[in-house]
Amino acid sequence: MIKIYFIVCISFLTFSNIHAENGYRLWLRFDKIDDAELLAQYRNTISAVQINTTSPTLSVAGKELINDLQSLLDKKIPVQKNITENCIVAGTPASSSIISEIFSTTRYDLKNDGFIIVSKKINDKNIIVIGATNDIGVLYGVFAFLRLLQTHQAITNLSIISIPKIKNRILDHWDNINRTVERGYAGISIWNWHTLPDYIDKRYIDYARANASIGINGSVLTNVNAISVVLTRDYLLKVKALAYVFRPYGIKVYLTAKFNAPIEIGGLQTADPLDTSVINWWKKKCNEIYELIPDFGGFLIKANSEGQPGPQGYGRTHADGANMLADALTPHGGIVMWRAFVYDVRTQKADENFEEGNNNALNNSIAAEDRYKQAYDEFKPLDGLFRKNVLLQVKNGPIDFQPREPFSSLFGAMPYTPLMLELQLTQEYLGQGTHLVYEAPLFKEVLNADTYSHGKNSTVAKIIDGSIDKHSLTGIAGVANIGNDINWTGHPFGQANWYAFGRLAWDNNLTATQIADEWIQQTFSNNTTVVSTIEKMMMASREAVVNYMTPLGLHHIMGTGNHYGPAPWVDNAGRPDWNPVYYHRADDYGIGFNRTSSGSNALAQYLPQAKQQWNDSNNCDEKYLLWFHHVSWQHKMKDGKILWDELCDKYQQGVDTVRWMKQQWASLKYFIDDERYNSVRMFLNIQQKEALWWKNACIEYFQTFSKMPIPPGVEKPDKTLEYYEQLNFPYSPGIGGNN
C-alpha cells in the first residue's frame, strides 16, 4: 500500500507542473521570489509605481512592470500619481516631469533605445528611476529591472546606464508562406498567413514581448529564399497586421525581396536594376508598403546565390541591385540588408575536373574558386559603392554556420561599407532540433576575433558596431530558431540561443557565462546547484559538438541537403562544393583543405597578422588546422600525438562530454520540474546516440584513408561503415521549400 501511495504522490507532483512549465513562458517567468529574506527586502524596497502610459509602448511597459512585480512580490503594487517612499518612476522626459528634471540635471548619453536604472532621492523620497529618452528605452529598462529581481540581484544604490552597441538587432525568419521553415526544427512557422490579418494569434504578441525583453528590434518575416507573393497587396495587409502588433514593442517588420518580383508580380519583362520601369516599380511598391506600414524596416535580399535571381543576371553588380532598392526605400527611411552569402560563380574547369572524379586536378583548379573565397572576391571590390542605407549582411564564417569557422575574411576588408553580422540560432549544422548546444561561445568567438584592420584589437565586434570604421548604421541578424512548438524552440535549451543573441546584440561585452547564468536563473532556478551545473553543461556543449562532428577544423561533412548526421563519404551532390569530400579532401596522405598560397590561397584574404595564426601548418591554431592545411595522417600535433590519433581522440572527447552532460543533468532530477527535466533527458539520450553515430561513422570512413588502427581509449565502432553509408533520412525536418 505504501508503494501505491508513493506513486500517487509523484504523479500529483507531475500534474501540478503540467501547465506551469511547458516552456511557453520562455525566460519571462515571474513566479513569486522563493527566497523569503530577499522577498522581504524587495517588498520593502518597492512600494508603488508611477508611470504615465501616454503611448502604446509606455502602456505596455507599465503593464509589464506592474503585473510582473505583483507576481514576483505576490503583493498589490499601486499605480499612483505622486511619488512616495520606495516608489518606482518610469518614463521619458516627455512623459514624466520627474524624469525630465533628472535628465536636465544629469546628462545621460543614451543614444537610441538606451536607459538608466538609478536609485535617487527626490523630494526626500527614495525612489528608483527607470528612464530613457524614448518610449522603447523605458520598456527595455523595465525588462532590465525585472531581470534584476528574477536573478536575485540587489536593487539598492542602483546606477545602471545601458546603451545598445548595435542599432538594428534583428531576427531573420526563414519562414515560407506555406508555413514550412527552412532549417526549422521547432514545428512550423508561427506566422499563420492564411488567417492573417483577421486573426491575431496570441503568439504574435508574446513573440514581440519576448524579443523586446532582450532588446531585439526587428523581424524579417520571410525566408531569404524568397517568394514574390508576399509583396502583393493581400499579403502586405497581413504584414501590416503583424507590424501593428509589434509596434508597441519597438519591433519593425522587414521582408525579403525577391529580385525578380517586378517580373513575377509586376508584369514587367525585366528585373534589371538599371531599367527605369524596374526602378519605378520598386519605388511604387515601397510607397505602397509605407502607406500601410509607416515604420516598415526595409528589405533583406539574397541575390545571385543558390538559384535566387539577382542583378548579375542582367550584367549588373550587387551594388547596382542593392542601390536601386535602397533608393526606393530612402524617402521612407528604410534600409537594405544585402547578403554576402553568394557562391554562384564557378569556373568550367573545376566543374569538369570534379565530374571526372579527377581529384588532383580538382585540387589544382579549385585554387581559383574555393567557395571560401567567393564572398570576398565578389564584394570587396564593391566597397564604397553602396548607398548609405545599405548594410552588407555577412555570415560569421566563410562557408555556412559550421560548428566552428574562422571569421569571414570580409570583416575588416570593407571599411566603407557597414557590415552586418549574420549568426544562426537555428542549429542547422549543430545537431538541429535535438542537441543541447549553447551558441554564445561561438558568437563570442567570432565577435572577439581580431581582423587587425586597424591594428591589434580590431575585433569583429568593433567592425560591426561601427566603432572602428565610424558607421552610424549598424546591424546584427540571427536566423531564428522559433517555431510553433509549445516551447517555441523545440529543445528547451534552444531558448538560450535566442536569448543569448538578443543580449549580445545589445551588449557584445557580456560573456557567454554571464548570459548563461542569467538565462538559467530566469528560466529554471536561482538555486546555486542548478545554476552552476547547467552553466557547466552549456559552456561545454559547443566544444562538444565541434568534437563529435567536425574536430580540428573539419567542416561541412554533414548529410547533403538535410545536413543531418555524418556523411563525409558523399561525392555525388549537385555541385562540387555541396559535397563533403570537397571540404575534407581526405586521401592516403592526409586530410584537410589547403588554403595556403600553395592551395586555394584563401588565407591571402586576411590581413597578415590575422593570417599568421593559421598560415603555418606547424604553428596553426589546431582548432582550425584542417580548414587551412592538407596535412599528413602522421602530422605531429602540439601534444605530441599524430593527427590520426588526435582526430580519433577528439571524436571520443565529444562523445564523452555528452555522456558527462547526461550525468550532470541527471543530478538535477529533483531540482527541475518533471516536464522540462524529462524533455532534456530524452534529448540528451538522442544527442549521445548521434554523437556516437558521428564518431563511429567518421572514424571508420577516415580510417579507409589513414589505414591506421583506432588508438587506445577510443571506443571501437559497433557497426560497419557500410551500415552508416546506407542510412538515409528523406523525411528529416528543415527542408521546407516555398512551394
Place this chain on the structure above:
Amino acid sequence: MIKIYFIVCISFLTFSNIHAENGYRLWLRFDKIDDAELLAQYRNTISAVQINTTSPTLSVAGKELINDLQSLLDKKIPVQKNITENCIVAGTPASSSIISEIFSTTRYDLKNDGFIIVSKKINDKNIIVIGATNDIGVLYGVFAFLRLLQTHQAITNLSIISIPKIKNRILDHWDNINRTVERGYAGISIWNWHTLPDYIDKRYIDYARANASIGINGSVLTNVNAISVVLTRDYLLKVKALAYVFRPYGIKVYLTAKFNAPIEIGGLQTADPLDTSVINWWKKKCNEIYELIPDFGGFLIKANSEGQPGPQGYGRTHADGANMLADALTPHGGIVMWRAFVYDVRTQKADENFEEGNNNALNNSIAAEDRYKQAYDEFKPLDGLFRKNVLLQVKNGPIDFQPREPFSSLFGAMPYTPLMLELQLTQEYLGQGTHLVYEAPLFKEVLNADTYSHGKNSTVAKIIDGSIDKHSLTGIAGVANIGNDINWTGHPFGQANWYAFGRLAWDNNLTATQIADEWIQQTFSNNTTVVSTIEKMMMASREAVVNYMTPLGLHHIMGTGNHYGPAPWVDNAGRPDWNPVYYHRADDYGIGFNRTSSGSNALAQYLPQAKQQWNDSNNCDEKYLLWFHHVSWQHKMKDGKILWDELCDKYQQGVDTVRWMKQQWASLKYFIDDERYNSVRMFLNIQQKEALWWKNACIEYFQTFSKMPIPPGVEKPDKTLEYYEQLNFPYSPGIGGNN
C-alpha cells in the same frame, strides 16, 4: 489617473489567465468547484479513494481519480486500504475484493469496456463504487465520475451502468510522415516521426488521456493516402513507442497499409493479393508488427481510389484485397478497415462528353456512373464475401463530407458485412479551421437516418452498432481535427467535435444538445448564461453553414483542391466529378442533380421507404431537393416562394445566423477568459466575412442562369462575380501530401 489604473487592472486579468486558458487542457479542466454549496456537498460525499493499481491502466485510473478530485475539491484525498464512510472504491473483480463481491451478488452485463458507478452500503459504510470487468472500463468509469463533478451533477444515490454501443471507436489521422496533415487546419501532425522513438512528446500522453476520457480506443496514425515507408522496421519501432504510451489508456494503434507496399518496400514484382509471394510478404510483415506491438489494431486501407493502388489493378476485387490482409492479421487478432470511398471507375463516354463541354450529353451519360452511386455499385455485390475480421468503412454520405448529405446508400444494403461509419471531424468542407460549426447535429442526422432495411426504425445507428444485422465486430471512425496548435484543434470549438465524436461513438442515444451542454460545462463554465448561450450558438451553427454554403441540397461547390471558399463556376478540374458544375448543374431552366429514374437513378439504391422521402420533387424534403432533382428556378417551394427566392433567402439566413452568433458571443465577454474570448471573437469575424463571401459569390453566379433579381431582404453583393472568380488561394492549408 483613474483611467490608467483601469487599463492596468484589465491587463492584470489578461495576464492571470495566460496559461490557465490556452485551450491545451481541452475538456479536462479540474479547477476547484466554484459553487460553494456544491463544493461542500462534494467534499462531504468524498472522503478517500481505494484503488489497487495492479496494472498500468489501473495506475493511470488511480492517478487521474486522485489528482483530479484533489484539484476539484481543493482538499487532500487519502488513498487507503480499507473502506471508510464516503470512500470511493474503484477497480475490477480481479483487483478489488469489494468489487468482486458486488459483481458476484449483482449481475451487470458490462460486455467490453462498460462500467458502473453506483452508491452502495458495504459494511455499514456508504461508498461509491466505480467498477468494471476490465481495467480500461475502470478508467472510463473514473472519467465519467469526474465528469459528474465537472458538470455539477448530484453524486448521491448513483446507479449508472454504461456500456459502449460500438466496439472500435477510432480516430483516423490523415497525417503524413513529413508532418503535413491532409485536410488539417490546426498546425502540423502531433506525431514527430523524426524524434520518435527516443523522444516521447508529452502531447502523446495527453492525447491518449483525452481520448480515453471520452472512450476512444483506437488511433490510425497515418494518412489513408498512404506511404509504404511506415511499414519499414525503423518506422515500426516508432509506432511501437507510441503504442507503449497509448496502451495504459486503452488505445490501440493502427496503420494505413499502402496496397503496393510489397513492391515499394518488399522488393516484389507484384502486389496481386492472390499471389503467394504477396500473401507471404504481408504475413511476414504482420508477424513482424505483432512481435513489436502485440496489441496492434490492424490496417485501414484506401484502395483503387484517387490514385491509391489496389486489388483492381490486378483484376481482383476489393474483397480479394481485404481478405488477403485479413488473413495475415487473423492469427494476431487484428482487423481490416477497408474504405468504401472509391470512385475510380468511369465510362469513356462520360469523360468524352465532359471534355467536349457537352452538358446535355454529359447529363445523359452520367446516368450510368454518377459518383454518388459508385461505392454502392462496387461493394453491394461483394456483401458476404469478406472475412470475419473485415469492416467496410463507409463515409456518412455518398459524396464527401458535405455540410449536408443524404446517408450513404450502402447503409442497410450489406447485411452480411459489418459497416463502419466514417465521420469527418476536421472541417474540410465546413469552414475548415476558422468556422464555428458544431458537428454533432450532422452526426446525429446520419445516425438517426432510417434505412428501412428491416422495416421502420432501421437506423444507420443500428446498422453500425451491429444490432440489426447481428454483427459483433463494430466500428466508427472520425477523421481527426487534431494538430500541434497549442489548443489541439485551432478553433477552440473544434474541440467540441472531437468530444462529440467520442461521446456518440460510446452512446449514440445521447443528443447533440446533451453533448454540447456537458462539453460547455467542462470547457468553459457551469454558469447557466454561458451554457445556454453557447448551446444555442452551437446548435444553430451547422444549419448556418449549410445555408451560407450549400442550401437546399447543393453540394461540392467549394474551391477545387483546397475546398476553400465558394467556386461554383469551376469547370476545368482534372476529372468531371471534381468540378462544382458537375454537382449543381445550373442552367437556364433550373438547378440540381437529377438522381431520379429519369436521371442518374441513384435513388434506386435506397429501399423504397427511404427513397420515398426524396423521389418526388414536389414532395422531397427540401433540405435535400437539389441532391436529387433538377428543378426549375420557378419551382414552388412549400412556403410558397419560388426556388430562386428561397435559395437567396437561405444564403441570407446563413449570414444572419453568423451575425447572431457573433452577438451571442459578445454577450459573454465577461464570462469567458480573455484568451479564448478573443480567439473565438476573431474567428467569428472571419466566419461572418466568409459567409458573406459565399452568399455573394453563389448568388451572383447562379443569377447568371436564373436571370432573376435578388429578392427583397437579401443584401446585395458588394463585389462583382468577376472579383470572386479571380480570387485564388494557392497557400491555403490542408493540402499536405506525403512528399
